[in-house]
Amino acid sequence: MTNVDELATDIARARPVAKPLIELRNMTLQFAKQTILSNINLTIPRGQTVAIIGESGCGKTMLLKSVVGLMTPTEGAMLYDGVDIHSLGDVEMTKLRCKFGFVFQNAALFDSMTIGQNVAFPVVQHNLANGRSIDRMVIEGLAEVGLPEIVLHKRPSQLSGGMRKRVGIARALILQPDLMLYDEPTTGLDPIMSDVINELMLRTRLKGKVTSLIVTHDMRTARKVADRVVMLYPHSRLARSENQVIYDGPPEGLDTTKDKRVRQFVEGEAGERLMELQRSSLSGFEETPRLSDTYRA
């Protein structure tokens, strides 16, 4: 080893290692004996935007919900800033959740409230402001996602899907969280509205040092917004001892990866998958009643 190499190693050792914001350690999640997630190990540094992609049913949303403690893993741990969140009590967990912003797939706005009340909910719930300052925060929050004041007194059912999603983003951002989680933010939206949501996610990331986890099927979103892409593969179709994370790298690497499954997903090709699905459905045909019998019943 030359002196220069030794010096470089010494410098690397001396540099403080930044603690990751999120760390999943051997996380396994099972439902009624069915394994959804198996031995997931993932480390996400502060400020990074990670897109989680994968087929429907591979456990992406479950992973996202485990991160905020909506699901409790069967095994393993989920560390937020070095603390295992599943070991926290109700009060500590409630405080910690102020640092999270969650955008649900269908926005999950409260039907019984107006848009203004929906956006103000986290502030009111934690008594972080009152009266006029709440109004100001709500109006600013809505303006940030491009919604006019006029929607304040409307109900969620009176808004379009894209508007509801933007309200969901405004609600998630109102407490200026350290961690943003998006569950399929562009699903069901037209291409232009999808791009508006992508831009909003980008703007959020650039505005503050927000760490983001985005679950998506939309490769445009993954390529445009993410620093890193993680692809999960359904546990039921994995070979024994194979890792469920089949890709973990930059979005540019998706085009050059050698893994056929990743390329197939990225290019949106059914390939042998269609044959597989037909085979698996036919294998159960003898045991299942005929559809016509079911209709008659």
Add this chain to the structure above:
Amino acid sequence: MSSVPSRSQSRLAPQYSWRESLTQWFTEWGDVVVDAVTTLGDMAIFAGRMFVWMFTAKPCKGTILPNFYHVGVLSLPVVALTGTFIGMVLAVTSIGQFRTIGMESKLGAVINYSLVRELGPVLAATMLAGRVGSAMAAVLGTMRVTEQIDALISMGANPIHYLVVPRFLACILLIPALTVMADFMGIVGGYFYSVVMLGIDHYQYLNNSRQFVGGFDFFSGIFKSFFFGGTIAVVSCYRGFHCQAGAEGVGRAATAAFVFSFVLILGLDLMLSIFLDAVYTSFWPHGAKLF
């Protein structure tokens, strides 16, 4: 002839020996019992968590009044109407028997005693379970299915504290008022039909009622109603929280909330009646007797 069964034969149910059938029967019923016990245990834990939140934190802002309005104010007209009809129906069905033994004047005592002690509280509870309990299960079920409960949790609100505690308080605190309303309107309905329509003597009707229906009877009805209200709230909220996905899941949760509440109300009514009767007999062994 081929020994391979035809396609239609292969669809037939397999033939079991009596031992296998018996085992299967026990297995199926065992599953039912285990499910029922698990649900009851789960519901007890749910109720326990609700009590912890109720006594350790103030109810959330803006959740109390809408629930009180929905449970109390909006239920009053329907409880009053059904109470009136029940009073009248009691008069119609009992008069024949009482005439046969020449004791029409005692009709008021029977109607008012039944109403105050049993029918008033059970009727108010049934109306509440049907009108409010099913709606609670449907609303909470929809919130579960559309991830609104998850959204609440993710924003640091406890759904039991935010959604269940106000509903429980509304049910338990307002069902006595609904019971009083059902009692009162039933008494009015019974009086109207007996005195005005059947021509029973006004003085005899009221005097007999006063003689045989006492404060304890009124108290026992109100006492029971607290239990009924609490049961309706816990069962309905539990069913909503554990709703299956989809429109069918929400529908099932609403139906199950009503059916389960109703069965529990009647079961509780029996147990509480036995208990209250024992209390009454021990305090007033020579209490008023109708015959």
